[in-house]
Amino acid sequence: MTFADLGLSDELLRAVTESGYDTPTPIQAQAIPSVLMMRDIIGIAQTGTGKTASFVLPMIDILAHGRSRARMPRSLILEPTRELAAQVAENFEKYGKYHKLSMALLIGGVSMGDQLAALEKGVDVLIATPGRLMDLFGRGKIMLNGCSLLVIDEADRMLDMGFIPDIEEICTKLPAQRQTLLFSATMPPVIKKLADKFLSNPKSIEVARPASASINITQRLVKVESRKKRDVLSKMLREADVTSAVIFCNRKTTVRDLNKSLQRDGFKSGEIHGDIDQGSRIAELERFRAGTVNILVASDVAARGLDIKGVSHVFNYDAPWHPDDYVHRIGRTGRAGASGVAYTFVTEADAEAIDNIQKLIGTKIEVVGAAAVIASAEPTEEAAPRTPRGRKPRVAKPAADQPVVETPVAEKPADEPVAEKPRAARQPRAEKPREEAPRAQAPRVETPARPAVAPRAAEAPARQRRNDHQDDGPDEGWNGPVPEFLNFGFDA
Template sequence: MTFKDLELSEELLRALTERDYEQPTPIQKQAIPYVLMNRDLLGCAQTGTGKTASFVLPMLDILEQGRARMRMPRSLILEPTRELAAQVAENFDLYGKYHNLTKALLIGGVTFNEQDKLLDRGVDVLIATPGRLMDHFERGNVLLNDVKILVIDEADRMLDMGFIPDVDKIVSKIPPMRQTLMFSATMPKEIKKLADRFLSNPKEVTVSPPSATADTVTQQFVKLSTRQKRSTLRSILEDDSVRNALIFCNRKRDVSEVHQTLERHGFQAGSLHGDMDQFSRTATLEKFKKDEIKYLVCSDVAARGLDIEAMSHVINFDVPTHAEDYVHRIGRTGRAGRQGHAITFVTSEERKYLDAVQDLAKGSISEIKLDTIQRKEIESTEEKSHQAHGRGKVRSKPKALETRSEKTNLPPTEAKFRHSDQTAIQKSEQKKSHKQSNEEVVGFGDDIPAFLMPATKA
């Protein structure tokens, strides 16, 4: 089947051909015909399946006829995050280049005045996050009684982020005689209940989730304690095989703390979290894409919709509490046939979440021992010491490491961490001479208040 078989307009087919898109994805094959028939639709599909185009393409053709009035959009697309909203807006620009339609993007981090001007001109397509749309509505800047098509995207994320009360208010202000499309990566009971409230006799389409066991991604986990996470992260990032990395934390607070500790230790790092304004978020992403920063610490919500090529590593600083999020996270490496690596930190409290992830990944995540990583840290420290004191060239990779890697065919990341038994002795000696190491203070990691540090003799 081709896009032409879906009876899309010549303008759309021309735009698709220019992007070298010829065959629709499974979700597009199933959804587009029903959307063109003005049916309500409940779609279960994850990011990366072509879901966005499954509603953008038919909407462009449907909205081609008609004209928007001032502050009265003809269609509304609700997204949970700014990045996803911006991504949908880009899709309308790409595929709608030969359509004469207007759009507006209502997200935080942009002044109300700029957005008001767009609304005053009248927009065919309004793309918004629930919070910013409610702000505009309460200011009297937008009316929703002319909306003919409503799209509620990433409904499960809306639920997780607490946006459903706002979505309820928004839907109540839209005429019941409308076409409603709802998409969700998962379909729990709560989403089914929402569908019963918002949709009328919907057609249901489902696309199987992508496999978490991509052949191009080497997946590993390491067991450790909470206070060992930061030092272990730094050890991994110092390895030459880590060209760049996305580092996922479950909590916004941890995103900031991990970012700060990486910067204090000289790593080129940035972060994405919900409290950043749009300008700062966009600037951080641009720096990351241009390799001005190598490591990006983020949460699942903040990273939703990110599309960055040539990502060498994904590091789960925390095990995701939802197994499906693991699929989203590691799917950002190993793309386009490239080799990728995913490493997950697991504490005893997180073991139950790893079990769920292993079930989804069909047991394809292998364990890497913590002492393997710690030995690599000692080796790296010694090499840097030699460089700093001008003691000749940095030592090449130990012969024992090369031999063991070749003999056992270990995964690339683990093989690089292997070292000789002699380093274990060196590690023991270092511990003896550093009994007051910062990392030994429980609860503070490498952030030690001055008053807890031992007094030094004059």
């Protein structure tokens, strides 16, 4: 079967041929004819199988006839992340270059003025993330009652990011008579409920078992201690035949620290995560695609749907918290029929996560040891604490030089020997100093000196403990906002 057998227009076939494609993937072969017949679709396929083209190509032909109006897009594509939205926009530009269709990209992290200007002119295709779309809709800058075609892409990722309530609200603003296409790699119960509510007699297309990994990807589990992860990764990157690799971490702070460590070791690496602004994220992806950097350290913001060709290896520096994320992570390699390798670092704390992953994909992942690619650094760590031991010589020197017991005390407070002399005089003259006691005790007894030293000594460890608690808190342990229940019990 070729693309010409799917009922696409000649202009679209010409653009597809110039892009280097002639044979559709299974999801494309089944979805494109049904979309052209204006049917609702539920498409379930693993990542890297061409889901994007399966709705972009027929949409171009459907929208080829008609006219757009200001602030009223004719079609809407919802994407969970900015990168996916930008990637879909690139596909529209590539396949729709022989059609006169207008397109607008509505995402956060970029100037809103250009986006509003594009909406004012009228767009045929609006590609948006739910957050920015709801923001502009609430301001009255966009109307959705003219949208006749809705695409919900990566629906399971929408669920993970908490966008399902926004999607439900968006669907209520759209016309009841519309065509809806829902694509996802997995079909959890919440997504199934969403499809039953907003899709009308949909055709279900499933080209692979839900959440199954590509057979072109060689999967390995690498057992390693947490403190030796960086050493193992560095040696594997040098010894393995790594042409380009994506390294996934669970936390944004880990992404930053690991990228700096790799750059210090001489690797050409870059990073991408949620704290980087949109322009820098796109620029970093372009550097990776161009080969300026061949190692990309990323959080799960880059795991879903990004089509980066030629990725030979995927390293899960942290085992993913959600089993579905594992499938999407390793799907960055082994794309379009190519082969790839995926390594997942596993510690003792990751046993439950690995069990859930293996249950989801239905296969056992081979376990390999890291002993061959790791060098122990324990002697240097043990030698460090032994060197600064010097308590005995310090005590012996003053004991030998000055047999007088009070030498260290005399160095710190100079008032104590003055205070001891009247104490010695009090013992033989027990009766007379009673009259002098109030006079002598007022200037000589240093009652304010003792509490003045004590709070300083007490405040120092207290301040250190508070600072240590702040450093060990949200910076490294949690990347998002601090939950409300953690705000109780920590104020001094």
